[in-house]
Ligand SMILES: Nc1ncnc2c1ncn2[C@@H]1O[C@H](COP(=O)(O)OP(=O)(O)OP(=O)(O)O)[C@@H](O)[C@H]1O
């Protein structure tokens with residue numbers, strides 16, 4: 001497990017970080033996003049989509065549990081905010097998405113703890129009390145594939161001046 005903590009100073013930087021993640025994505029990648037309402041999870045997914053070459057702009061999928069966006073790879077965007085029963089999540093047939101050839105980005109992924117693969121990239125977003133436009137983003141890699149991905153993201157984040 002490796003961790004990188006960085007800070008974005010406005011929405012565009014969060015989108016740009018997502019864009020880099022999307023560009024570096026491989027088939028089967030899994031991104032678990034957590035953080036309070038409005039911290040920027042959907043902004044990050046918007047960037048991931050753009051980095052994957054998706055031509056439309058993802059919006060919050062709250063009323064539909066899974067949205068699919070074709071790009072260089074298929075992006076599955078999920079949001080578990082409205083799911084409070086683990087059974088409901090289990091009923092979604094997640095395996096088809098998680099172990100397919102696409103890329104999964106899941107908002108409120110912590111609600112499905114125990115149902116998701118151990119290997120993933122976790123992105124935890126937090127408000128910065130002193131700055132309305134800033135967010136702390138803690139990125140944790142679980143598994144070899146994600147250790148490597150995090151290394152690449154770390155280099156980009158430094159170039160983008162997002163590291164503390
Ligand atoms: N540094 C930043 N990064 C991302 N979003 C920011 C930042 N600063 C301000 N914002 C604003 O915060 C909001 C983030 O909204 P977004 O829908 O992405 O949040 P969310 O985490 O997906 O919320 P929800 O839990 O409701 O799905 C947007 O209105 C965006 O403009």
Ligand SMILES: [Mg+2]
Nearest residue numbers: 041042060107
């Ligand atoms: Mg959202």
